[in-house]
Amino acid sequence: MMVGIDPALTSPGVHSRDVVLVAGPWLSGTTSLIAALRDLLPDQTFVEADELGPADAPAAVVFAVSAIAPLTESDCALLDLMGTHTDLIVGAVTKIDAHRNWRDVLAADRAVLAQRAPRYEHVQWVGVAAAPDLGEPRLDELVGVLRQRLTDPDVARRNRLRAWEARLETAIRRYQTDGEGSDRAARVTALRKTREDIVRGRRLAKSERTISLRSQVQQARLQLSHFARNRCTSVRSELQEDAAQLSRRGRSGFEAQVRARVAAVVDEVEEGITAHLRDAAAELTLPAPPVPAPIPPPDIGTPTLNSRRLETQLTMILGAGFGLGVALAVTRLFSGLVPGLTIAGLAAGGLVGLALTVWVVGIRGLLRDRAALDRWVSDVMTALRAALEERVASRVLAVETALTSELAARDDVESATAADRIAEIDAELRQHAVDTARAAGVRDRRLPTLRRALDTVRTELYGAERTEIENCGLTESINNRRSEF
Template structure:
């Protein structure tokens, strides 16, 4: 059996041999398995899922009310230079900052890891995965079950956690677990001495302090080498798994010519169906877009026509004169909204059609046709002669109304000649006033009727022009996207053809090539297994030797194993 003096040399030789083996089997894995430089002092990192109370436990282990403040990177470091407690005389405690991935625990460079679990519920899948990755990078791991004072069923949770760890990381099945309560430790100074001692015992911190000191401070010389061996063992185990997977794949019977022909027919049928399905869906979606755009245009034109007619009915002569100009601006805005809406609808349609065939950055840059002339509203035509005749007739009617208005006065019993002479100015005045009022009313009514007819004709012409713009845009889009769709489907077809050609080559290489590849994978698996087993055996010897050293140290010091460490709060701070 190796002595303590012989072990460092044996470990160094084994590391060198296994590193060379891994570099030959898997150079990438060898670079990932390079051990980080060990810290200047033994370091224990406190890791766990968010909310597990790492800072509270650190403060409780040191007998402080609050943990040390974080560094610039968020890491909390407890060293003897900062906190003068016995526990830190030979090791440092570190709460590392969390990385971007909460399921990855930063343990690189640490001497040992203290994993925190919560007494509220057993470890989750993410915690177990993170534990597995951490256990491949640090050899010494111990566990603390926190917040036991808040959960009466913590013993059931502890047993469940032990079983989960044994199932997912078998080498940690016998790792020590410590139920602890930072809250009880904080309450201890506030109660009488007898009660304080009882709270400290119930907190479980003394046992955890002793184990951290035993595992790390007394074993500092070989823990870094053990971590390096652990990294190599994990990397060789992964190389073994990859080699075994390759052998399994190589042993799978290759397709014969008949199977290959059937597979080709299936792939060709899938390619034809892919082209047919995409084109059918594209044409159906384009037809739906055409109907939606036409309906949108019709609704907008109807709403604008109703609004214009309402304004015509209520406008005076000045308002009627401004309506053609106002309608031109409204038609311009309507045309812009219709064309922009069609553009947005078509762009969304193109993205949906080509999303599974073309990367987003390579989608065709769709440009809907400019609206241009369709926004121009035809000017109102000159009023016809019939309108002027109606105005003149209205004026004549007004003169006749004036005479009718004077008939009652002719019944007055005075001389007719004198009466006639006196009524002439009145008759003329009334006639002219009535004629003017009737002429203005007839002219305003004629102007309104003329503008109503003009607005109907103008909006019908605008609608026709915009329908032509929409039709042109839809035709151009259909042509452009159909070409892009055909090109994308052709690329997919070429990919299928390449896959078929590769399958044919693989079949032709069957036999000798597969046998030789299987032999190479078997050699790789055997070498990786041998290297992993060599690393694991040396790790077990290191652990046994450390246990003997611990026992010898306890006997030489004549310290019973159950004597608790002095409470950190009893030590003066620096």
């Protein structure tokens, strides 16, 4: 019959076995039921679900459920699985000896199954007690139903039709799913999300690195400039304090001391710049930039300590006047005390006046030298500060250029890697689209034939009116599966 509709439909794809499958949910009493049936019907083979292969179809299914409560959704799903390729199904409510309301449970089970699918409307339900606590087992009704139904010559034909119906429904659903790409929807969605994540991640990573590089460079420029200014200010204060306490003998070594301190400040700032920029590169996970050759200390010149001529003359005149006044005072002191020592008083007064004159001139010269050295130190520190700020700016600029180049190279490598991954994803997405289009073409070619074959099978099973109902049920089932995706 099927070959006349489609030559490819040669077999329902299952192996019919002359056995009765006894199955049911957990604690439904299937073990005791199958043992009792084997004793009562020794000429019939009873098996459990694990004794059948995936392609085996039993001649009948005894679905055992406990009388404790009506069928649940999981129980119905189990029956759908066990009776997929078998038309003859008998419902058995077990443990009726322990539950007085088993008839209500049986009626509820019958109603639940009848609402689930039209094929379950004519399932026969019986109550059984395979291993009662008191009394004899109650299996007569079930045994009678099995003997009657299994001897019906139409059972084998209806079972084969049911197997064909299951195969055709499965094929139609598969073609529908493949043609709509429902089975690929999750993978396609995941690929698109991965692609978006890669693009977004590359954009965010590049922005974050650029912002981080700019921030590190700005911080380095600010902190290093502040460090150089602070060092210059601190050293200038120290040197000016030394110049203010300078003695006559220390003037000759003060210039060497200043030059040594300037060189030390230059080395300190160079080391500080190198360490700070190395830490900044490590913070950016970039290689440390090369350290350029150190700069020589700036030319600070020599202090001008030569006295001005007019200033020197004025100092000598003032000192001489001060000394003459002291000499006259000493002479009068000696003359007033001892009139005979006038000559001696004149000599002593002259010596004291000369000594004071020399002392005043010397002190004035030392103060002038201290003031000149103070101004020189200020000029030296100003020049040093300018040189160090220029050094900071040039090194930070060089490091910024080097790190920017390194960052650009790294971005190029990562962009190439991301582009390769995106290309792979795009290729897979295109392949999914091609496969879906190809499956849609196969679906459009195969579905009319399969539906015609299914209509033929259902007409044999249910008649023309029921065939329409079953087709509506198949369409609804396909739509439900489609909505799940």
